[in-house]
Structure formats: C-alpha cells, structure tokens
Amino acid sequence: MSKGDLREGRVARLLVGGPPFIxxxxxxxxxxxxxxxxxFRFPGEFGGLAPIxxxxxxxxxxxxxxxxxYQFFFSxxxxxxxxxxxxxxxxxxxxxxxxxAYPLAVLIARSEKRFRNLLVLLVVLPFASNFLxxxxxxxxxxxxxxxxxxxxxAILGVFGIGPVTLLFSPFAVLVGMVYVHLxxxxxxxxxxxxxxxxxxxxxxxxxxxxxxxRFWQITWPLSLPGVFxxxxxxxxxxxxxxxxxxxxxxxxxILIGNLIKDQFLGTRDxxxxxxxxxxxxxxVLSVAALATWLARPATGQQG
Amino acid sequence: xxxxxxxxxxxxxxxxxxxYIPLAIVVVYSFNDxxxxxxxxxxxxxxxxxxxxxxxxxxAAGNSLIIALSASFSATVLGxxxxxxxxxxxxxxxPVLVFTPVAMPEILLGVSLLLFFLQVLNLTLGMVSIIIAHxxxxxxxxxxxxxxxxxxxxxxLFEAARDLGASPWQTFRLVTLPLIMPAVVAGALMSFTxxxxxxVITFFTKGVGEPILPIQIYTxxxxxxxxxxxAISTLLMLxxxxxxxxxxxxxxxxxxxxxxxxx
Numbered sequence: 147m148s149k150g151d152l153r154e155g156r157v158a159r160l161l162v163g164g165p166p167f168i169x170x171x172x173x174x175x176x177x178x179x180x181x182x183x184x185x186f187r188f189p190g191e192f193g194g195l196a197p198i199x200x201x202x203x204x205x206x207x208x209x210x211x212x213x214x215x216y217q218f219f220f221s222x223x224x225x226x227x228x229x230x231x232x233x234x235x236x237x238x239x240x241x242x243x244x245x246x247a248y249p250l251a252v253l254i255a256r257s258e259k260r261f262r263n264l265l266v267l268l269v270v271l272p273f274a275s276n277f278l279x280x281x282x283x284x285x286x287x288x289x290x291x292x293x294x295x296x297x298x299x300a301i302l303g304v305f306g307i308g309p310v311t312l313l314f315s316p317f318a319v320l321v322g323m324v325y326v327h328l329x330x331x332x333x334x335x336x337x338x339x340x341x342x343x344x345x346x347x348x349x350x351x352x353x354x355x356x357x358x359x360r361f362w363q364i365t366w367p368l369s370l371p372g373v374f375x376x377x378x379x380x381x382x383x384x385x386x387x388x389x390x391x392x393x394x395x396x397x398x399x400i401l402i403g404n405l406i407k408d409q410f411l412g413t414r415d416x417x418x419x420x421x422x423x424x425x426x427x428x429x430v431l432s433v434a435a436l437a438t439w440l441a442r443p444a445t446g447q448q449g
Numbered sequence: 450x451x452x453x454x455x456x457x458x459x460x461x462x463x464x465x466x467x468x469y470i471p472l473a474i475v476v477v478y479s480f481n482d483x484x485x486x487x488x489x490x491x492x493x494x495x496x497x498x499x500x501x502x503x504x505x506x507x508x509a510a511g512n513s514l515i516i517a518l519s520a521s522f523s524a525t526v527l528g529x530x531x532x533x534x535x536x537x538x539x540x541x542x543x544p545v546l547v548f549t550p551v552a553m554p555e556i557l558l559g560v561s562l563l564l565f566f567l568q569v570l571n572l573t574l575g576m577v578s579i580i581i582a583h584x585x586x587x588x589x590x591x592x593x594x595x596x597x598x599x600x601x602x603x604x605x606l607f608e609a610a611r612d613l614g615a616s617p618w619q620t621f622r623l624v625t626l627p628l629i630m631p632a633v634v635a636g637a638l639m640s641f642t643x644x645x646x647x648x649v650i651t652f653f654t655k656g657v658g659e660p661i662l663p664i665q666i667y668t669x670x671x672x673x674x675x676x677x678x679x680a681i682s683t684l685l686m687l688x689x690x691x692x693x694x695x696x697x698x699x700x701x702x703x704x705x706x707x708x709x710x711x712x
Contacts, residue, residue, distance in 0.1 A: 159534065159537075162530050162534045162537070163530065163531070163534030163535075163538065165526075165530055166530050166531035166543065166546075166547065166588060167542070167543050169527055169585075169588070170543075170546040170547065170585065173565070173581055173582075173584075173585045174546055174549070174550055174585055176569065177558075177562050177565035178561050180561065180564050180568060180569060181557075181560065181561040181564055184568070246464050246467070247464075249457055249460035249461055249464070250460070252457060253458065253460075253461040256457075267697075268465060268468075269468065271690075272468045272469060274642060274693055275472060275685065275689055276646045276663070276666070276682065276685045276686075276689075277646055277648050277663075278648050278663060278666050278667055278670065279472075279666070279678075279682040279685065279686070280471065280472070281670075282475070282670050282674075282678060282682065283471030283474060283475045284471060285670065286471075286478065287471060287474060325467070325468075325471065328464075328467075328468070382552070382553070382554060383554055383555075386553075386554025386556045386557060387554070387556075388649070389649060389667075393670060393671070403554070403556050406556055406560060407652075410560060410563060410653065411653075416564065419560065420560070423556075423560050426554065426556075426557065427557055430554060434552070
C-alpha cells in the first residue's frame with residue numbers, strides 16, 4: 147500500500163465514521179456527563195437546580211457541588227427497598243420468561259428448516275405492535291369486569307375466599323413485564339439451540355440416556371450462553387421499566403424507574419433523580435458484565 | 450421421541466396463545482358497541498368514527514409521523530455510516546457509542562437527554578428535541594442491521610472494484626451501496642417503527658406543546674379508558690404489520706438476488 151492509499155484511507159475513515167461519532171458524542175456522551183454532574187448539585191427551591199455560583203442577593207442559598215443526593219439515598223431505607231424490589235421483579239420476570247421461552251425455542255430450533263423463520267416471525271410479530279398497547283391489553287384482561295377476573299373469583303367464592311383484584315397488583319406488573327420482554331429471551335435461546343448438533347443427542351440416546359438425562363447433560367449445558375444473554379436482555383430493561391408498574395401496578399408497586407420519573411416530572415428534584423439514574427446505570431453495568439462473563443464461550447466446547 | 454414432540458408442541462402452543470390472545474382482545478373490543486371492555490354487546494364502527502373526529506388525536510398522529518420520518522431519515526444516514534465504519538475499520542470508541550444506547554434502559558437516555566436539552570442547549574422541549582432523542586437510539590439499530598449485511602458479504606467484491614480502478618467513492622456508490630441497500634431500507638423501516646412507537650424517551654423529551662401519539666395514548670389509558678384506545682391500537686397494529694410485510698418482501702427479494710449472483 148502506498149502512502150497515498152494510507153492517507154486516502156484515513157480521510158475515508160474520518161468521512162464515514164466522523165458524523166455518527168460527533169452526533170453521539172454530543173447527544174449521548176454529553177448528556178451522560180451532564181447527568182453525572184447534575185447528581186452532585188443542589189436542588190433548586192422550586193424544582194430543577196440551584197445555581198452553581200452563589201447569586202449575590204441570597205448568599206445563604208445552597209450552591210456549588212455536594213454528595214447530598216447520594217447521602218439522601220442511603221439515609222432512608224425506603225430507597226434501598228425499592229432497588230431491592232426492582233431486582234426481585236427483574237429476577238422473577240427473567241425466570242418466568244426463561245421457563246416460557248425454553249420449550250418454544252427448542253421447538254423452533256428442532257422444527258424443519260423451512261418453518262423456522264415463520265415460527266420466529268410469529269414470536270416477534272406481537273412485539274411490533276405499540277408498547278403501550280401491549281400493556282393496555284392486560285388492563286382489559288385483568289380488569290375487575292373481565293371474564294378472567296370473574297372466573298377466578300367465582301372459583302374462589304366456592305371456597306369462601308373473598309374476591310381478589312388482579313389489576314393494580316404486583317401480579318399484574320409481573321404479567322405485564324413477562325409479556326413485554328418475552329421475545330428478548332426466545333431469540334438468543336433459539337440462536338444458540340439452532341447450532342446444536344443433533345448427532346450429540348442421538349449418540350446419547352444410543353448410549354442409553356433417557357430424555358431427562360439428554361436434556362440436563364447435553365442440551366441445557368450447551369445452551370447456557372444463550373440462557374445468559376437472554377437473561378441479560380430481559381433483566382436489564384425490566385430494571386429500568388416505569389411504564390408497566392405505572393399502568394398495571396398499584397401505588398405500592400413502584401420500582402426504580404417510577405422513582406426516577408417522579409424526580410423529573412413530579413417532585414422535580416433533579417439531583418436526586420440523577421443520582422438514582424447513576425445508581426441504576428451502575429446496577430445495569432454490573433448485570434451486563436456478569437452476563438458477559440457467564441456467557442463467555444468456554445474453551446473446548448462446541449458451538 | 451414422538452411423545453416428547455407432543456409435549457413440546459402443546460407448551461409452545463400455549464406460549465403462542467399467551468402472545469396473541471391479548472392483542473386479539475384489543476382488536477375485537479375496538480368493534481364492540483359498549484363503553485366497557487367487559488363483554489361483547491354488538492358490532493359498531495363508532496369508535497373509529499370518534500377517533501377520526503378527534504382533532505387532537507389527528508394532530509398527534511401527524512406530529513408523530515413527522516417525528517418518525519425525520520428521525521428515521523437521520524438515523525438511517527448516520528447509522529449506515531456507523532455500520533460501514535465499524536465493519537471496515539478497527540475502531541474502539543465508535544462501537545461503544547453506537548451500541549450502548551440500544552442496550553441500556555430507555556429511561557436513562559430519556560432522563561439524560563432531558564437534562565442536556567434544558568441545561569446545555571437551553572432548548573424548549575418539543576418536536577426538535579424528540580427527533581434528536583429518537584435519532585440517538587435508532588442509530589444503533591440501523592448500524593447493527595447494516596453491519597450484519599456487510600459481514601455476510603464477500604470482501605472480494607470490493608477488492609475487485611478497487612483493482613479495476615474504482616475510487617473509494619465509486620466503489621461505495623456502485624458496489625457497496627447497492628449491495629447493502631436492503632439492509633439500509635430495513636434499518637429505515639425499523640427506525641420508523643421504533644420512533645412512532647416509542648413512549649419512554651418521548652415522555653421525557655416531549656415538553657408541553659404539541660400532542661404526540663404515544664403520549665395521547667398514555668393519557669387515554671391513565672385518565673379515561675374508552676374503546677377509542679382499542680381503535681387507535683388496531684390501526685397502529687395494521688400499520689406495523691404493513692411495514693413488516695414490506696420489509697420481509699424486500700428481504701426475500703434481496704436474498705433471492707444474492708442467491709442468483711453467488712451461484
């Protein structure tokens with residue numbers, strides 16, 4: 147390669163990579179830094195932020211930088227509790243998604259090649275519909291006048307148990323979370339399972355392994371990378387979700403996302419909202435790091 | 450093996466039912482002649498009529514369309530460039546910038562953009578802030594699709610173009626761009642759908658002025674649920690379905706052409 151080629155390459159690289167780089171530097175990195183900065187400021191008297199420099203007229207008003215927002219987080223057990231509840235909700239959602247997605251992914255991976263794309267499309271299709279509509283659908287199904295609610299209450303009535311309300315409960319939130327995130331579990335699982343060599347299962351069968359043994363000793367261990375990446379794809383968005391608890395949950399069912407939303411659109415405490423967002427980011431990063439480490443391809447393993 | 454299959458099929462059928470029944474209920478009740486989403490009373494189109502007489506809803510739909518078209522256009526241009534750059538050059542920082550917004554919870558992007566718009570740009574929140582916000586998270590999706598297409602392609606095509614004396618620009622315009630076109634279009638359609646559906650990021654960057662579709666739907670769900678919500682939902686499902694069919698047709702067309710050229 148001549149010198150001219152090299153320079154041309156560098157120019158092309160700048161022309162092609164430059165614009166998206168600059169755009170994201172301004173509108174992704176910039177806002178992230180501003181959020182970190184905001185978390186160390188004082189809240190304004192009427193919401194928003196107090197000025198960094200003290201205004202001449204009111205020398206007593208708070209200004210400058212402070213770790214107050216973080217101290218506030220750790221001063222009240224309530225916030226730690228909401229973080230814990232969010233993690234529990236994310237774990238429960240991930241677990242149920244895994245149970246629902248696994249047989250489906252196995253079925254798709256083992257079906258005839260020409261049906262596979264169609265079966266995958268059928269999983270993805272409902273998720274092309276509007277996000278709010280998918281949550282709203284459960285408002286209808288779990289509502290007090292719905293056939294499901296009346297059916298359940300009729301059965302409970304036989305045993306003399308009072309009517310239960312399904313909507314606006316942690317149960318409704320969990321159902322909504324599972325419904326919204328299910329394909330994120332199916333797709334990575336399917337991608338992994340599709341690569342398995344059926345000869346392995348046949349060999350195991352020839353050696354006398356029953357269906358249960360074949361699953362636990364071959365399919366499951368080989369599918370672990372898919373399980374871990376699917377779990378991360380479900381766990382992470384659930385951790386930050388506010389719309390599902392907002393629509394399907396009761397007042398006591400709020401998660402981190404709702405807490406953050408309130409700081410910006412309710413009480414308008416920006417520094418605390420930013421601090422909560424930073425804590426959420428740290429939680430997400432640790433989950434992502436853990437999943438990447440767990441899903442790393444083991445040496446000497448196929449697939 | 451047979452028994453195993455029956456078990457698998459029934460489990461899968463249940464999951465498919467879980468996926469589709471809620472949406473089917475929304476569609477069915479959009480034609481129901483009752484204010485309550487509780488039991489079937491009779492067929493009516495009145496919820497659709499009410500929708501088309503709802504001036505605010507129509508403005509919101511128009512605004513969302515403008516936002517989705519602008520955001521998907523800019524995201525497609527920038528995302529295609531990002532996909533090309535990441536595939537072609539050994540870059541360290543750009544992939545992180547491009548793919549992180551896709552992977553992190555939307556609320557974080559929404560909140561940080563809100564703070565940035567108000568504090569740094571001193572921007573009045575509205576259409577412009579939403580378009581910028583949507584572009585930011587759509588770039589990654591376009592880049593992923595374009596890069597996947599590039600990875601599937603034969604490097605020798607580009608080498609051949611260079612050997613025949615094509616300049617980098619000519620190689621791009623005459624070889625690369627036509628080859629990645631299906632991915633670019635798929636990325637544009639995906640960005641359009643993501644933008645028109647996005648609730649969380651729109652919620653934080655919307656301001657108070659113009660009505661936007663997802664926000665209107667949210668307000669209807671939170672304040673007073675009428676089957677008008679079902680009607681707008683059904684229409685939106687129809688729209689996404691059409692987009693997916695177009696995307697699938699384009700993809701099938703592209704892969705059949707690929708099969709021809711490679712054989």
